[in-house]
Amino acid sequence: MTSTIKDVAKRARVAIGTVSRVINDHPDVDPALRERVEKAIRELQYRPNARARRFVQNASPVLSFILSNRSVLSPFHSAILQGVEEYCAETGYFVMFTQYDYSPDTPPSDLRLPGVLQSHGIADCLILAGTNYENFITAVEELGVHYVALSNHLVTSTPRAPFDQVGWDDDAGPYEATRYLITLGHKHIWYIGDTSLHWYKLRYSAYERAMTECGLETLGQTVGLADNYYANGYACTEMILDHGYPMTAIFAAYDEIAFGAWDALRKHNLEVPRDISLVGYGDDDAAQFKMPGLTTLRVEKARVGRELARMAIEKIRRPDNRIPQIIVPVSLIKRGTTRPVSVTISSS
Amino acid sequence: MTSTIKDVAKRARVAIGTVSRVINDHPDVDPALRERVEKAIRELQYRPNARARRFVQNASPVLSFILSNRSVLSPFHSAILQGVEEYCAETGYFVMFTQYDYSPDTPPSDLRLPGVLQSHGIADCLILAGTNYENFITAVEELGVHYVALSNHLVTSTPRAPFDQVGWDDDAGPYEATRYLITLGHKHIWYIGDTSLHWYKLRYSAYERAMTECGLETLGQTVGLADNYYANGYACTEMILDHGYPMTAIFAAYDEIAFGAWDALRKHNLEVPRDISLVGYGDDDAAQFKMPGLTTLRVEKARVGRELARMAIEKIRRPDNRIPQIIVPVSLIKRGTTRPVSVTISSS
DNA sequence: GGCCTTTCATGAAATGTTTCACAGCCAAAA
DNA sequence: TTTTGGCTGTGAAACATTTCATGAAAGGCC
Incomplete structure (x- = not known):
């Protein structure tokens, strides 16, 4: 079967902790040992088990891009999604794409939430794109899930505080x-x-x-x-x-x-x-x-996407920090x- | 912090195995106990930890949609992606969106593979969309990762056997x-x-x-x-x-x-x-x-997407089964x- | 009542990784 | 020579869940 860190450790005649340090580029590893471990990794074609890693770290480098209430993924939102993916790829994150339709009138607790919110630990931060309403935002907040939102298509009865959002200048x-x-x-x-x-x-x-x-x-x-x-x-x-x-x-x-x-x-x-x-x-x-x-x-839709991703990742790092809204300029x-x-x- | 299955078991005064059976809709659970467990779940607002679950099952309900060699996510591929997501949402799967550019001339072993292939266990099957060449397919196969491909934009020197692909009729x-x-x-x-x-x-x-x-x-x-x-x-x-x-x-x-x-x-x-x-x-x-x-x-791009997703999931269930190519008809x-x-x- | 079968709860084992307290070693200082 | 301190390697613990062998209880039959 696929080899584990234990197999690598055995073959390189070191402890698993050492292998872990090599994989994760920690300093304080003797160059000779590092070499030996890397050789063993190559020979065994070892690839780290992402599932085990995520489990033990209790974190997944995954953002969930939620396209709300849009029957088509328009060129506009496509470009935003591409921007998100681009930034994520650069920083080692992954993007999950989810479509979610709901009525603004359903009470938050009655919403049939998308799968990504039914378990916990699938994505570490949501990016709310498409058109969103207060009820869904409330439901997300009640679950204690981190999120950032595309501000332009946010429909709320009272104006939202300018935090944790990215948008462009519609004026x-x-x-x-x-x-x-x-x-x-x-x-x-x-x-x-x-x-x-x-x-x-x-x-x-x-x-x-x-x-x-x-x-x-x-x-x-x-x-x-x-x-x-x-x-x-x-x-x-x-x-x-x-x-x-x-x-x-x-x-x-x-x-x-x-x-x-x-x-x-x-x-x-x-x-x-x-x-x-x-x-x-x-x-x-x-x-x-x-x-x-x-x-x-x-x-600049790609830029909007990149900023959304950047903000989402920042949100994961410092969950309690409210990040000021970013407005991407619009040019003639x-x-x-x-x-x-x-x-x-x-x-x- | 977030509650675990253990907390639920304690509160419902049952063993964790029982809670697990309730969560996963197994039969053979006494209705009275099931009720008690469900009450505890509600009271504790327990949501299963997807990371632990994936780890122990050694499987993730995740497909990776790879858009190769396309600078824009065209309306065509957007619609395919939407079809994939639609089918996945219905069957409890998730879709990761990844863009990947590579040269057809790079030898398979020299390709800088997308993140999803660098670890193992991130996605259980790939959907290769966009324009793909033999070298990447070879690299994927060498890693032993399951995949299905969009056949129309597959560029290979020799014709591929008509398996594990979805396409439409270009003739x-x-x-x-x-x-x-x-x-x-x-x-x-x-x-x-x-x-x-x-x-x-x-x-x-x-x-x-x-x-x-x-x-x-x-x-x-x-x-x-x-x-x-x-x-x-x-x-x-x-x-x-x-x-x-x-x-x-x-x-x-x-x-x-x-x-x-x-x-x-x-x-x-x-x-x-x-x-x-x-x-x-x-x-x-x-x-x-x-x-x-x-x-x-x-x-029918959404249909193409749905078939790709269906085939990918089938591939996960029975990895050694070669699935005959599906050709979605084109209508005037x-x-x-x-x-x-x-x-x-x-x-x- | 005794025996067998069915039903269903139990709790320990197993999963692959990171982390961390500890220890061993060596060099420098006393 | 002994002590101190800095590196660096070790291996067990922890993580939340599923699975499975075990066993208890209940029910049916003679």
């Missing part, structure tokens, strides 16, 4: 994007994005602030007209065009919405950016590859879908 | 799609897709067979003109149009390629499907939401981007 980015469009001379800038979700409302508020500050009228299509991003962008844009509302630019609250809007514009023989400027949000891969590339707000990526309003430029 | 689908376009009266059907990857070559061969069988000329743009799907579809389509080659339909080897082609067509004032019919491959979410919806070949989804060739229909 500064949209504000900057709107200002940018205004700078380009646009006045009829439409916001498209269902604001029933509070992170879209934040983006809308930033847009609204920028518009109001410049004395411009807010033009928001904040009610969803379809149940997916693309179709919603498409339908909202068609609706605006059909009504003949003035419009020279669109700020879409998500890249996929922008793509829908774009196709609707093309359908109406409007060209981007010649006729309409278009700004998205997220900078998914597709945004940079489009012809022309989509001007959008880049959220100017590509080919935005340009100055022709009339404004030529008449000025 | 029948493309063949059917091409036949469908031919049935619609199309004669100038272009294949777009870089065939340097062998799974694209399979799709091309099926297209070629269908065309040849009907006495039609194969029109393949099989050399990549850009380094991502969308841009490649865009560039290839522009190239075809710029040369003035006759074309009434495009079969794109992947949905994203189709989207690029579509945008290039629009750029040239060609409308889909009025002027050009378009068929994709994959049926990513975006395909169904487009206006009009993209006619494409649906690969007819949406709005395909229609009969006008001229052909009217003149016949």
Whole structure:
């Protein structure tokens, strides 16, 4: 069968404690002995038994990435997960991927919790991604399980204290994007994005602030007209065009919405950016590859993932330490879908 | 601290063996005792220690999903991963997500293996997804670690025996799609897709067979003109149009390629499907939401994931049993981007 | 009542590792 | 020479659970 530390010790004619010290890179081992032990390890093809090690240390280098209430693992969350894995691989941790759907209305004690919480000792810290609500957080806390959360998609009745969370800036980015469009001379800038979700409302508020500050009228299509991003962008844009509302630019609250809007514009023989400027949000891969590339707000998802992992591991090391929230900045990526309003430029 | 099985036994005034039987739903426990034990468990908020359990059983209900040689977790692989997780959650297993990049040219013994293979006992079976080569498979086999693999993206010099793999049909689908376009009266059907990857070559061969069988000329743009799907579809389509080659339909080897082609067509004032019919491959979410919806070949990725998980678990149960390969069928989804060739229909 | 069978609780053994108190050895200091 | 102190190797204890041989109690049959 597979060899154990005992076999190695016997073959190297040392005590198991010595073998353990060699494996774990402890100092205070005679070089000659270390050599002998390493030779024995090679010869026996010994690999440490992770199960025994975890058991005796009462710790597992495992983070559980929980994707809550999302039927699809979107490019956005995929990239976050990849960031988490990347950091974990660098630091010797492992990532467990779990999907978990629940209703915000179930009392914490009635929640059918994901398997990772039913036993204890499977993962040492949770990363709560996806959309989460108070009841699940409460249940996790009652179990005394460590966790860190993605702050942007956290839906709570009262604002949470800014600890043990990682997020990105849902205000500064949209504000900057709107200002940018205004700078380009646009006045009829439409916001498209269902604001029933509070992170879209934040983006809308930033847009609204920028518009109001410049004395411009807010033009928001904040009610969803379809149940997916693309179709919603498409339908909202068609609706605006059909009504003949003035419009020279669109700020879409998500890249996929922008793509829908774009196709609707093309359908109406409007060209981007010649006729309409278009700004998205997220900078998914597709945004940079489009012809022309989509001007959008880049959220560094991999960075968000890395920070989540880093925070989770820090949490394991010092469980009682509340770690201040980390906000990953969002940057405006100017590509080919935005340009100055022709009339404004030529008449000025 | 957290309570152990011993605490429960003491409180319920039974032996630990009895508590163990209650926890693990063994029969042969007196109902009265079972009740008493369950009460004690509730009162102490006892949760079994997964680490101790795994240690003593020398088994972990964990599968490791390895995404090899992919810088992005594409919607395609995301959906497979979700299928894996879904099945695992149903059967009490957990999924570890690992990314692993390696060169096909490194000898097996020189590979810097992912952490999950450095110890033993972290995961009981691997699911090899992404693009994999012989050297890594060999290394895994030499370690004696169980695995199942996604067959479509397996690149080996000699064909692998059809065991312990799950895949989808890369031939029948493309063949059917091409036949469908031919049935619609199309004669100038272009294949777009870089065939340097062998799974694209399979799709091309099926297209070629269908065309040849009907006495039609194969029109393949099989050399990549850009380094991502969308841009490649865009560039290839522009190239075809710029040369003035006759074309009434495009079969794109992947949905994203189709989207690029579509945008290039629009750029040239060609409308889909009025002027050009378009068929994709994959049926990513975006395909169904487009206006009009993209006619494409649906690969049931969640199903692929579920079968991979099922096979992996079966592999753990009976390690020496070679499990015949599973091929998940691919189906043609007819949406709005395909229609009969006008001229052909009217003149016949 | 005596004997046999069935049912079910008991508690010790076993699992592979880390940890730690202790001991042995050697060099330097007294 | 003896004592002290610093290294470094040793091996038993501890970890929480499952498993299993053992045995007690209960029930059935003559």
